[in-house]
Amino acid sequence: MDSEQLREYAHQMVDFIADYYKNIENHPVLSQVQPGYLRELLPETAPIHPEALEDVLSDVQSKIFPGVTHWQSPNFFAYYPSNSSIAGFLGEMLSAGINMVGFSWITSPAATELEMIVLDWLAKALNLPDDFLSTGLGGGVIQGTASEAVLVVLLAARDKVLRSIGKDALGKLVVYSSDQTHSALQKACQIAGIHPENCRVLKTDSCDDYALSPKALSEAITHDLSVGLVPFFLCATVGTTSSTAVDPLLALAKIAKDNGIWLHVDAAYAGSSCICPEFRHYLDGVEEADSFNMNAHKWFLTNFDCSALWVKDRSALILSLSTNPEFLKNKASERNLVVDYKDWQIPLGRRFRSLKLWMVLRLYGLENLQAYIRNHIKLAGLFEELVNQDSRFEIVAPRKFSLVCFRLLHQQDDDSANKVNHDLLDAVNATGRIYISHTVLSNKYTLRFAVGAPLTEEKHVVDAWKILQDEASTLLRSL
Amino acid sequence: MDSEQLREYAHQMVDFIADYYKNIENHPVLSQVQPGYLRELLPETAPIHPEALEDVLSDVQSKIFPGVTHWQSPNFFAYYPSNSSIAGFLGEMLSAGINMVGFSWITSPAATELEMIVLDWLAKALNLPDDFLSTGLGGGVIQGTASEAVLVVLLAARDKVLRSIGKDALGKLVVYSSDQTHSALQKACQIAGIHPENCRVLKTDSCDDYALSPKALSEAITHDLSVGLVPFFLCATVGTTSSTAVDPLLALAKIAKDNGIWLHVDAAYAGSSCICPEFRHYLDGVEEADSFNMNAHKWFLTNFDCSALWVKDRSALILSLSTNPEFLKNKASERNLVVDYKDWQIPLGRRFRSLKLWMVLRLYGLENLQAYIRNHIKLAGLFEELVNQDSRFEIVAPRKFSLVCFRLLHQQDDDSANKVNHDLLDAVNATGRIYISHTVLSNKYTLRFAVGAPLTEEKHVVDAWKILQDEASTLLRSL
Incomplete structure (x- = not known):
């Protein structure tokens, strides 16, 4: 733990992480790897001798990142958000x-x-x-x-x-x-x-x-x-x-x-x-x-x-x-x-x-934190409006905060309707362009669109809805 | 979460932390503040408006650090160690x-x-x-x-x-x-x-x-x-x-x-x-x-x-x-x-x-990790030897790893002997120059000297023993 070596390496790591955020939209949001992918890429035992930081960072880029589901991506709308911020990161x-x-x-x-x-x-x-x-x-x-x-x-x-x-x-x-x-x-x-x-x-x-x-x-x-x-x-x-x-x-x-x-x-x-x-x-x-x-x-x-x-x-x-x-x-x-x-x-x-x-x-202040929350709720409201404008979809539960629960309508029986929505979820997430998750409400398979990543802007919400519409169209045509 | 602002602020934080390690020996190892010290130094509510990073870092220096017990100090010998390292820090x-x-x-x-x-x-x-x-x-x-x-x-x-x-x-x-x-x-x-x-x-x-x-x-x-x-x-x-x-x-x-x-x-x-x-x-x-x-x-x-x-x-x-x-x-x-x-x-x-x-x-390799462990065990062996050379002290339990259990001998009854060792612990820790902790073995109040901070070198162990000897001398003279 030499302080000058710490300084040098940690500066390198800062640039690595800042570059990660800069390019975060280039990764598929939901990792597309298959189970067990990493074992094939790493040795079976720990090294005896030290390795270089450059080699480790290169492995992070080529071997770890493909297996990461990018919660900080502006296109992450699954579960609930898990915020990272400059202040939070500095605190860590x-x-x-x-x-x-x-x-x-x-x-x-x-x-x-x-x-x-x-x-x-x-x-x-x-x-x-x-x-x-x-x-x-x-x-x-x-x-x-x-x-x-x-x-x-x-x-x-x-x-x-x-x-x-x-x-x-x-x-x-x-x-x-x-x-x-x-x-x-x-x-x-x-x-x-x-x-x-x-x-x-x-x-x-x-x-x-x-x-x-x-x-x-x-x-x-x-x-x-x-x-x-x-x-x-x-x-x-x-x-x-x-x-x-x-x-x-x-x-x-x-x-x-x-x-x-x-x-x-x-x-x-x-x-x-x-x-x-x-x-x-x-x-x-x-x-x-x-x-x-x-x-x-x-x-x-x-x-x-x-x-x-x-x-x-x-x-x-x-x-x-x-x-x-x-x-x-x-x-x-x-x-x-x-x-x-x-x-x-x-x-x-x-x-x-x-x-x-x-x-x-301290670094944001309560005023900015309120504005941050309000913006996400506004964006979720926008998404809800978009869903409402497309008669193929319905809102399943009232929106109160930044989560929209919705689903594709389907004239067949409940099971088929659930299957169509399950298939839509899989299709959308397989694009790697957005990640959403699901729940079941009153036996209805329901899609969840949770706004809350710090990088998410209006264009991401609008694009996400476009992807959902396109995948729904493809799916409905194939039935 | 702008990636360029992250870069700028995080570089600042790296320097702040590297400087902390560089100067870590200037702080008392065991914080010497009184209960409730911090409430008097901070406002009663969160700020409405954002504050500058410089101000926060200045508060860390002047208000937080005095209340930190510096586990990474080379003079920390209490409890068991809690290692930080360049690799561990980069991983965090x-x-x-x-x-x-x-x-x-x-x-x-x-x-x-x-x-x-x-x-x-x-x-x-x-x-x-x-x-x-x-x-x-x-x-x-x-x-x-x-x-x-x-x-x-x-x-x-x-x-x-x-x-x-x-x-x-x-x-x-x-x-x-x-x-x-x-x-x-x-x-x-x-x-x-x-x-x-x-x-x-x-x-x-x-x-x-x-x-x-x-x-x-x-x-x-x-x-x-x-x-x-x-x-x-x-x-x-x-x-x-x-x-x-x-x-x-x-x-x-x-x-x-x-x-x-x-x-x-x-x-x-x-x-x-x-x-x-x-x-x-x-x-x-x-x-x-x-x-x-x-x-x-x-x-x-x-x-x-x-x-x-x-x-x-x-x-x-x-x-x-x-x-x-x-x-x-x-x-x-x-x-x-x-x-x-x-x-x-x-x-x-x-x-x-x-x-x-x-x-x-990866960054250390098993060979260096073994050398790291062996060095601490060697340093604990050195400390044990120093204790053994001073007839005023005894080793209380056999040393197996990097912890030495020892105490000051005292001719009076058990309670007095325990009190003397308790007083020695307090006196040593009040210097702020080292931090050790204690236990009780077979009703004997026992001092614990655990080597294991990454920055600890032979000179720190030798100096620590000198501080212990000096405080013991002062204490014994006062009885």
């Missing part, structure tokens, strides 16, 4: 340069304190209730992903109720969500040992725009209580993965509160939009939630990973996740003067992730 | 630049395939059994930390046994480890719902060099079986955190096998040394283990985080951790042609971490 560089492991306050006080401060900033920008600020009994923490966020709060809620009714009652605990809730909740339940038959996946409907029905929730709770089960956790979503459905937080929160249920709000994707006053109403009711999560690494210009979680009662997290081995004891921790984030998360070690979020907030 | 940069989310093969085939290949490379360099290679039924995966590694295999083992005896038997499952096992196991047990009274923490002893006793294990298993409990998981350690104790894998593996117990080997720190033939014998017996873990981010020049986990039966992991939501379905996965690493880990999303490990292996 700095964090990797300092390369400290911030499990306890003492192992780098700035890492813990900056995280507390920046999550307070973000909480204020989202107009979250003061209970979520680090200055009270709650606070924010950066998790790797929304999966880890929902897992740690599920564990906190599980242990809280088991402390009062006894740990042998695990088999009685019931978790509530909708059939639109992200699979991360199911995984968290598997990990936490919640019995699968006690995971209530409440059915949603197109007439409710796929939102969780408070009535269905109430009924399920009443039934569960009547058979001696223990309702303890509800996951509500603001902006579901399939269709950006928004669960009615106010009504759900009331039911949760009446029944002593931990309410977690998953706004992994749509949370970012709530820094704009005109979208903040989607969070109304979050005041009554026990925990709230949004992914800054999705649609908030912060490189992956950076999932922001806030809780009202940090002691519940700490009771579930803390250990106190001798080799980590230190004065500041023992005197309870500090936050040790190791006790708020699954892993022990943690990176300095607050740096990148801090740099995003 | 590239990964942050591509910024893809590799949960499924299709979302970037190169990310999954490079990870499989590079972990096969590392398995071969460690001479792990072929069962751990991805070409068979097992394979390697990069986890964030050793905590996550032990958690996922504990879950796999838990669910495997519960599938055969029924999920209501959770309260009967017993986990075995020693009192030297890392606290990550305790945390994993808390998460997995293993009852605390079924976590057997077997006592170790100085006469066994703090290694887990096969006899004690056998006896515990026999007793547990006799009362109807179900032994199912054993965590053995090669290189414990307190003192680098090595559990006798061969004997333990036999007992585990005879009782159908999942054997996990945690070599988070010492595993790196086993790429040297002369240290490989510490892993003898790993052939019979079900899973094996070593942290490339500790002592293998790969920036945090990069914890390498291998399993023999990947299907056990997948059965515990997979979910299959509609919005992630794709041809390659449905045809079972590919590995989807989302089903081998807690989170859904994952970074392109194999890049940095690949770059470390």
Whole structure:
């Protein structure tokens, strides 16, 4: 680790990466390689002797890039976005340069304190209730992903109720969500040992725009209580993965509160939009939630990973996740003067992730971040309009944010209609010119067009629609 | 995300980071700030308007750095090392630049395939059994930390046994480890719902060099079986955190096998040394283990985080951790042609971490990596010699790798001796010139001197010893 060699090589890498962005549209968005392609291109063992950086970079270009699905391409419209930005990238560089492991306050006080401060900033920008600020009994923490966020709060809620009714009652605990809730909740339940038959996946409907029905929730709770089960956790979503459905937080929160249920709000994707006053109403009711999560690494210009979680009662997290081995004891921790984030998360070690979020907030400012969100929502609105103008297509679910759910109409039976849309998806993605993904809503195979890559401009949306129309025409002719 | 602005700003950041390394010895190693220091230096809310990069970097220098504990300083001897290197740093940069989310093969085939290949490379360099290679039924995966590694295999083992005896038997499952096992196991047990009274923490002893006793294990298993409990998981350690104790894998593996117990080997720190033939014998017996873990981010020049986990039966992991939501379905996965690493880990999303490990292996080569390890072990040997030459000190546990456990002798009672060593630790760390940490062995407060920062040279070790001697002299005079 010679600082001058670092300087020389890292400058080379900067140019390599800047060139990557400059030419990103020359790559197929969705990698077109076949499974196992890379093993044929690389040796079977690690080299004994050192190799040159030039050779490695040349291999990245010729062997790695063909296998990359380019999430930063302006033509990436699949899943939800995973933003990279100059500020986010610089933050990652700095964090990797300092390369400290911030499990306890003492192992780098700035890492813990900056995280507390920046999550307070973000909480204020989202107009979250003061209970979520680090200055009270709650606070924010950066998790790797929304999966880890929902897992740690599920564990906190599980242990809280088991402390009062006894740990042998695990088999009685019931978790509530909708059939639109992200699979991360199911995984968290598997990990936490919640019995699968006690995971209530409440059915949603197109007439409710796929939102969780408070009535269905109430009924399920009443039934569960009547058979001696223990309702303890509800996951509500603001902006579901399939269709950006928004669960009615106010009504759900009331039911949760009446029944002593931990309410977690998953706004992994749509949370970012709530820094704009005109979208903040989607969070109304979050005041009554026990925990709230949004992914800054999705649609908030912060490189992956950076999932922001806030809780009202940090002691519940700490009771579930803390250990106190001798080799980590230190004065500041023992005197309870500090936050040790190791006790708020699954892993022990943690990176300095607050740096990148801090740099995003400072280098762009809230005004530009709002403009960024609004522009993507406008572009999605444009795409929706284009779909509406072509009578061969239909919009499948109402658009609220930057995702459009649509499909090709087909006069045959449901199965054929689904197959046509599946074929259209494959055909479009095989062009390598755009990448979109799909879902199924009310048994309808549905195409998802998610705007959100930082490089996406109006022309990319217009071109994407042209590609979709052309592929649809070809497909319909072949039937 | 303009590529030319990225280029300009990132070049600035490279110089900032290279300068940081150049001047790293000018900072106190252990941050000397007081709890809450940063809140007074930063505004209460995020800025509305954008700020300049210069201002942010100036704040990093004046406000963040004083709160950083400099893990990359050549004078960092605390805990275990967390290596940064040019190759590791470049790999982080590239990964942050591509910024893809590799949960499924299709979302970037190169990310999954490079990870499989590079972990096969590392398995071969460690001479792990072929069962751990991805070409068979097992394979390697990069986890964030050793905590996550032990958690996922504990879950796999838990669910495997519960599938055969029924999920209501959770309260009967017993986990075995020693009192030297890392606290990550305790945390994993808390998460997995293993009852605390079924976590057997077997006592170790100085006469066994703090290694887990096969006899004690056998006896515990026999007793547990006799009362109807179900032994199912054993965590053995090669290189414990307190003192680098090595559990006798061969004997333990036999007992585990005879009782159908999942054997996990945690070599988070010492595993790196086993790429040297002369240290490989510490892993003898790993052939019979079900899973094996070593942290490339500790002592293998790969920036945090990069914890390498291998399993023999990947299907056990997948059965515990997979979910299959509609919005992630794709041809390659449905045809079972590919590995989807989302089903081998807690989170859904994952970074392109194999890049940095690949770059470390290629830019240094195994020969240099071996020389790197040997040099640190030699330096630790030198430190041990220096301690031995000063009759005021004693070595507390035998040195096997690059950690020296030692303490100041004190003629008074045990409590006073412990207090003197505690005071010595505080005094030394308060100088800001070196940072060491501690543990307790057989009730003795013990100082830990872990060599392993890439910048550490002989002069740093010699100087560190001088500081320790001087502070000890001052302390002893004051008594």
